[in-house]
Amino acid sequence: MNLDYGPEYEDFRKEVEDFCKKYQGLEFSDALDSSQVPVGGGKKSDNKNSLIITRSEWQKILIEHGYFAREISKEYGGYGGTIDILKNKIINSEFNKAGVPVATRGQGIDFLVPTLLEIGTEEQKQKYIKPTLFFEMIWCQGYSEPNSGSDLASLQTKGVLDGDSWVINGQKIWTSTAKYADMMFCLVRTEPDAPKYQGISYLLIPMDTPGIEIKPLVDMTLNASFNEVFFTDVRIPAGNIVGERGQGWLVANKTLIHERGSLGDPELIVSRLSQLLELMKNETIDGTRIIDKPVFRDRAMKIQGRVLAFQNHGLRLLSARLNKRKDVMLGIMVLKLIGTELRYELEGLGIDVMGELGTLYEDSSNLRDDGSWQFAYMMYLGLIIGGGTSQIQKNIIAERGLGLPKAPKVKEA
Amino acid sequence: MYFGLSEEQEFFQESLLKYLNDAAPVESIREYANGNHENLTQDIHQGLLDLGVNALIIPEDFGGLGLDLLFAAAVSQSLGSGIAPATYIGSHIMAPLAIMEAGSGDQKDEYLSAMANSKMRFGIGVTEFIGAREDAGIVLESGKASGRTLFVIDGAGATHYLLSDNKGVLFVVDAKDSGITKIPLMTIDKTRTSLELVLEDVPTEILKGSMEDQDPIRKIIDAGRVMIAADSLGAAQVMIDKSVEYAKERKQFGRPVGSFQAVKHMCAQMAADLEPCYSMVWYSAHCQNHIPEEARLFACHTKAHVSEVATSIAKTATEVHGGMGFTDLLGLHYWFKRIGINRQLLGGPELIREEAAQLQNF
Numbered sequence: 001m002n003l004d005y006g007p008e009y010e011d012f013r014k015e016v017e018d019f020c021k022k023y024q025g026l027e028f029s030d031a032l033d034s035s036q037v038p039v040g041g042g043k044k045s046d047n048k049n050s051l052i053i054t055r056s057e058w059q060k061i062l063i064e065h066g067y068f069a070r071e072i073s074k075e076y077g078g079y080g081g082t083i084d085i086l087k088n089k090i091i092n093s094e095f096n097k098a099g100v101p102v103a104t105r106g107q108g109i110d111f112l113v114p115t116l117l118e119i120g121t122e123e124q125k126q127k128y129i130k131p132t133l134f135f136e137m138i139w140c141q142g143y144s145e146p147n148s149g150s151d152l153a154s155l156q157t158k159g160v161l162d163g164d165s166w167v168i169n170g171q172k173i174w175t176s177t178a179k180y181a182d183m184m185f186c187l188v189r190t191e192p193d194a195p196k197y198q199g200i201s202y203l204l205i206p207m208d209t210p211g212i213e214i215k216p217l218v219d220m221t222l223n224a225s226f227n228e229v230f231f232t233d234v235r236i237p238a239g240n241i242v243g244e245r246g247q248g249w250l251v252a253n254k255t256l257i258h259e260r261g262s263l264g265d266p267e268l269i270v271s272r273l274s275q276l277l278e279l280m281k282n283e284t285i286d287g288t289r290i291i292d293k294p295v296f297r298d299r300a301m302k303i304q305g306r307v308l309a310f311q312n313h314g315l316r317l318l319s320a321r322l323n324k325r326k327d328v329m330l331g332i333m334v335l336k337l338i339g340t341e342l343r344y345e346l347e348g349l350g351i352d353v354m355g356e357l358g359t360l361y362e363d364s365s366n367l368r369d370d371g372s373w374q375f376a377y378m379m380y381l382g383l384i385i386g387g388g389t390s391q392i393q394k395n396i397i398a399e400r401g402l403g404l405p406k407a408p409k410v411k412e413a
Numbered sequence: 414m415y416f417g418l419s420e421e422q423e424f425f426q427e428s429l430l431k432y433l434n435d436a437a438p439v440e441s442i443r444e445y446a447n448g449n450h451e452n453l454t455q456d457i458h459q460g461l462l463d464l465g466v467n468a469l470i471i472p473e474d475f476g477g478l479g480l481d482l483l484f485a486a487a488v489s490q491s492l493g494s495g496i497a498p499a500t501y502i503g504s505h506i507m508a509p510l511a512i513m514e515a516g517s518g519d520q521k522d523e524y525l526s527a528m529a530n531s532k533m534r535f536g537i538g539v540t541e542f543i544g545a546r547e548d549a550g551i552v553l554e555s556g557k558a559s560g561r562t563l564f565v566i567d568g569a570g571a572t573h574y575l576l577s578d579n580k581g582v583l584f585v586v587d588a589k590d591s592g593i594t595k596i597p598l599m600t601i602d603k604t605r606t607s608l609e610l611v612l613e614d615v616p617t618e619i620l621k622g623s624m625e626d627q628d629p630i631r632k633i634i635d636a637g638r639v640m641i642a643a644d645s646l647g648a649a650q651v652m653i654d655k656s657v658e659y660a661k662e663r664k665q666f667g668r669p670v671g672s673f674q675a676v677k678h679m680c681a682q683m684a685a686d687l688e689p690c691y692s693m694v695w696y697s698a699h700c701q702n703h704i705p706e707e708a709r710l711f712a713c714h715t716k717a718h719v720s721e722v723a724t725s726i727a728k729t730a731t732e733v734h735g736g737m738g739f740t741d742l743l744g745l746h747y748w749f750k751r752i753g754i755n756r757q758l759l760g761g762p763e764l765i766r767e768e769a770a771q772l773q774n775f
Contacts, residue, residue, distance in 0.1 A: 001415065001416060001417065001418075001419070001483055001695065001699045001703075002414060002415045003414060003416065003699070003703075003704075004414065005414050006414075086414060277775070280775075281775075291770075291775045292775075294767075297766075297767070297770050297775060298763060298766055298767070300770070300775075301714075301717070301766035301767075301769050301770050302717075302718075302721070302762075302766060304714065304769070305714040305715075305717055305718035305721075305766070305769075306689075306718060308693060308711065308714050308718075309689040309690060309692065309693040309714075309715075309718055310689050312689065312692035312693045312695070312696040313688065313689035313691075313692040313693075314692075315416045315692060315696065316416050316417055316691065316692040316695075318414075318416065319414060319415055319416035319417055320417075322414060322415070323415060326417065330684060330688060331688050334684065334685035334688045334689075337681075337685050338685050338686070338688075338689065391674070391678065393681075394674075394677065394678040394681035394682065394685075395674070395677065395678075395681070397681035397684055397685060398671075398677040398678065398680050398681040398684075399677070401681070401684060402657045402680055402681070402684060403657070403661070404657065404660060404661060404669075404671040404672070404677050404680060405661065405668075405669050405671055405672040406672065407672050407673070407674065408668060408672065
């Protein structure tokens, strides 16, 4: 066990710390869909002299300093450095500590860029990666369909090659950011006669193509964070395919692994727990602080224990990425399940702490923390379901992690 | 940066577990539990001495190995996996640590050396400092101890007891003293012994360092809690492994029960709950020697959290085994019971979480 990063990294930490000081109170002139902002993730600034810039300008400043897109080559718009997990970790924690916004991410940066880097053509890399990193090209993900949720590979949106165009018909659902996305990376059935997993292709669709209709889907938080997207004879160039025809399932699975990992970031839960404890010190009932009431106190400590275990787990996984000797596949597989369930319970305790006040929402008077406890309580229920439900996660853990047998296949009706 | 056990620590764990699996398989544990294999615990004790387990944390100057509590936790985990019918947490960790923390130079010379070469073995009684039941407790008066203490850890075969009074003053008594009455306590866990001691004017040797403040007793309780959590971690992992094996082999309705989602999801939940416990136990153990400002809070949370997780795994794993899980034939209940007593020793989860809250001034 050695938790020191070493002197080189301490210098780097200092450098990042100084950078953050310089940009404290930074605000963006352009808004972003609320569904992409982790609730309670950052601190609000009351700095009247704050620097106001666009998200795109900020991305470029971050890349220039190597605080974003570190490992991506200059040619594609990145910083052109080497992979350094500890530096990335330091960047994240120093930015969070200072309340300075990290780079705006999103499905394009998290999923499409790594995919293109791995299997895209040179032309695709040149065309898409730089504007995506600069937040000048926004992506949405077209995977789920009304009849293809957990069984994603049963998707039916059709793509037919007609001359030098794909012609797409069908419907996608749960498409966040579709409203303002420029592009969609999309799974489409292009080989109807092939077996289910071998009949899908990974296509790139410009969202302004005629025949695309977007309908907002209001969720229980009352936000339209998701959309339904309908395709009627949508024609895109034949070259807008990543990987070969029929390989889309393999292409998509590479990035789904990233998605499941990213939903359970231990550091976010740690900072949310501090907010919960603050709330418990501030809220009173009959003049007694909630934190002084034994049952609430015990619930808080119980959650704290789980959060600390989860935080330590994050260190173990970080270390495993540095020291390849360790196999932590099981440790990675459990992240999404325990991360989302834990966060949901934490938000629920926040509501219970406030009692009736905890049910206030929208712009009600007497609202606490901008209604973030109720919002996140519902949002995290959505995340328990989205990106592979907890039940699907358990199937994965049991079958791939523990080697338990799959259920016998049922003959399709 | 490296987080986790070293190759050396893992190697030690493997050797220890292999030894335990050979020397104390569940059949032997059952015989021992039923009173038909009395030598087993002495044999295992000797085996642990041969591996140096008694001298792990004792400094090299006193003939020990001078290892830290992370190493000790790794060992504890293996002892829990193997439900070792042997003393460890009290005799080999808490007792030497108490002497190291609060003993005078002479006391260190005398006791640490004797523990390292196994001339002495200590039982530990600090239960009432954490929380007194039945109004038990020991009072020191002009150097003599009177009163009673319950659930002395590792009391069997002890040559000495290291006890505390209600204020946390630590002292050593000779187990052969005529003023001590030993009452065996029959707990559910037959792999380890538990004692009640009644003392009447027993001469003591006080550890001076424990008179100034409660730091020494708190430190040994912290260490003990991390060791117990590690023991439960090992025991719980075995219960998961056995469940997964059983679910692959046992067939009902013409297929392995592990192919049913109901069973599969029970196994997945157990694994998901236990995975982070490894990191927590390692980190907490590391804190005890290297990050003192976090040591106590993490010891509390680790004992409480791992106990909760292990208790839930003990139940679920038994259910995965169906009726067989309930039988003595399979012996799964030895792990269930080990986890059961670990949960209560040195403070149950509710008690410890209150301590954690107070530590943070809540």
